[in-house]
Amino acid sequence: xxxxxxxxxxxxxxxxxxxxxxxxxxxxxxxxxxxxxxxxxxxxxxxxxxxxxxxxxxxxxxxxxxxxxxxxxxxxxxxxxxxxxxxxxxxxxxxxxxxxxxxxxxxxxxxxxxxxxxxxxxxxxxxxxxxxxxxxxxxxxxxxxxxxxxxxxxxxxxxxxxxxxxxxxxxxxxxxxxxxxxxxxxxxxxxxxxxxxxxxxxxxxxxxxxxxxxxxxxxxxxxxxxxxx
Numbered sequence: 133x134x135x136x137x138x139x140x141x142x143x144x145x146x147x148x149x150x151x152x153x154x155x156x157x158x159x160x161x162x163x164x165x166x167x168x169x170x171x172x173x174x175x176x177x178x179x180x181x182x183x184x185x186x187x188x189x190x191x192x193x194x195x196x197x198x199x200x201x202x203x204x205x206x207x208x209x210x211x212x213x214x215x216x217x218x219x220x221x222x223x224x225x226x227x228x229x230x231x232x233x234x235x236x237x238x239x240x241x242x243x244x245x246x247x248x249x250x251x252x253x254x255x256x257x258x259x260x261x262x263x264x265x266x267x268x269x270x271x272x273x274x275x276x277x278x279x280x281x282x283x284x285x286x287x288x289x290x291x292x293x294x295x296x297x298x299x300x301x302x303x304x305x306x307x308x309x310x311x312x313x314x315x316x317x318x319x320x321x322x323x324x325x326x327x328x329x330x331x332x333x334x335x336x337x338x339x340x341x342x343x344x345x346x347x348x349x350x351x352x353x354x355x356x357x358x359x360x361x
Contacts, residue, residue, distance in 0.1 A: 153184035187249025289355035
């Protein structure tokens with residue numbers, strides 16, 4: 133019976149699947165690592181190889197026993213990697229939530245590993261190309277859309293005496309409105325500064341990057357960063 137299972141899953145096939153999982157996982161992780169994410173090449177390669185291995189274990193059990201549920205282990209892999217992905221999501225005092233894309237990419241990479249491990253190589257190639265399209269091409273589209281959006285959220289650290297007045301005056305003079313202004317008690321770079329969360333309406337559709345650079349030139353503004361959820 134074991135011999136039959138080896139014939140169904142030959143050693144060469146196992147090696148090819150694991151190598152493909154390593155390669156595809158590493159390539160996806162390379163893009164995440166290049167963007168400064170903590171989960172990079174090794175993490176994504178391990179997730180993909182681990183998922184592929186679990187799929188092959190499930191197939192091996194099915195071939196050797198003839199009664200194994202071929203969906204049981206893959207379903208637990210998807211659930212488990214979901215918890216792993218949560219660890220890449222970071223909530224900070226300034227920029228709120230980061231790592232959502234990395235978590236989603238990791239979860240998708242696990243599904244890719246299951247495709248590879250199950251031997252569905254055509255499906256795995258299509259899945260890999262789709263993930264790459266999303267994280268590379270659509271990322272540029274997303275950044276462009278975010279940069280021209282008419283709504284902008286910022287975290288600022290400015291002088292506690294003159295900063296708020298100077299900032300609001302600048303926004304009013306240039307035709308921008310501030311719909312939300314919330315004071316935060318975060319530790320600031322300068323001890324006498326205050327931290328503010330502000331939401332601005334940019335009716336002129338000015339580039340966020342250019343507007344942030346303009347705000348940073350104000351003498352009372354010592355730190356400014358766009359908040360992206």
